[in-house]
Amino acid sequence: MIRTLLPPARGSAERTADGLRVLAAVCIVVAGIGWGPASGASLAGVTAGMFLPRLLRVRASFDIAFGIGVLVAVWSSVLQIYITTRWWDVPMHLLTNGLWAAVVYISLVRLGVIADAATLPRPMLSAAVMTTALGLSLGVTWEIWEWIGHTYIDEGILVGYNDTVGDLFWGGVGALVAGLFLPFLTNRSVRPESAPRAAEH
Known part of the structure; x- marks a missing residue:
């Protein structure tokens, strides 16, 4: 069932998008340890959301843009960039x-x-x-x-x-x-x- 919903990546672009999801999963731990449980929970929510483009099988470049966009947005919140800038x-x-x-x-x-x-x-x-x-x-x-x-x-x-x-x-x-x-x-x-x-x- 998992292979049906998430078939193996085809090409470098899809592998890059999957790599971003792996990075996001690592960020859950980093944010949780470095900035507290609330930040870790925020990264967990974003990581879950990053699987949607993969499930929808949209263009890989869109998948990558989505992953980068939401990761930058959540880290901007964790690092309080919205307040300083x-x-x-x-x-x-x-x-x-x-x-x-x-x-x-x-x-x-x-x-x-x-x-x-x-x-x-x-x-x-x-x-x-x-x-x-x-x-x-x-x-x-x-x-x-x-x-x-x-x-x-x-x-x-x-x-x-x-x-x-x-x-x-x-x-x-x-x-x-x-x-x-x-x-x-x-x-x-x-x-x-x-x-x-x-x-x-």
């Missing part, structure tokens, strides 16, 4: 929100929850609209978690009107860009390869 928050929301929006979109299509934009009359526009909506929803969810963290865990977590609106805006832009480039990111229709085609009349 305030502008760093903008490119991270732009990048990671776009990557996550694309992954969630592809996942929902594979699960049959939403339609594959490739089957609709205006595929590029449909994909862009859907990924942007998903990206904004993910952004709102993230901001809620930030508020919970600030209120109940650590007051050092940055919250505020300008910060929240800015994060949502740049995250939405990243999701829009991801939607426009979905055909390149996946290198195929996002439907399962075994999905039956509609009968031709």
Whole structure:
């Protein structure tokens, strides 16, 4: 079953993506020992998320970009770069929100929850609209978690009107860009390869 879900890597790009997952697993221990259990838990969550592109069998370059993006984002939090370098928050929301929006979109299509934009009359526009909506929803969810963290865990977590609106805006832009480039990111229709085609009349 594992070999079915995670077939052996083919080519150097897929092996690189798998190497990033191994690195992320090592980082769980490093972060947990060096920065505490909360940091280790953050790396564990990111490591689990990094298996999604592999399960979805998207283009290997997208898999690599996703892995690098989420690892940089979580280590930026662990090392408090968001506090020491305030502008760093903008490119991270732009990048990671776009990557996550694309992954969630592809996942929902594979699960049959939403339609594959490739089957609709205006595929590029449909994909862009859907990924942007998903990206904004993910952004709102993230901001809620930030508020919970600030209120109940650590007051050092940055919250505020300008910060929240800015994060949502740049995250939405990243999701829009991801939607426009979905055909390149996946290198195929996002439907399962075994999905039956509609009968031709």
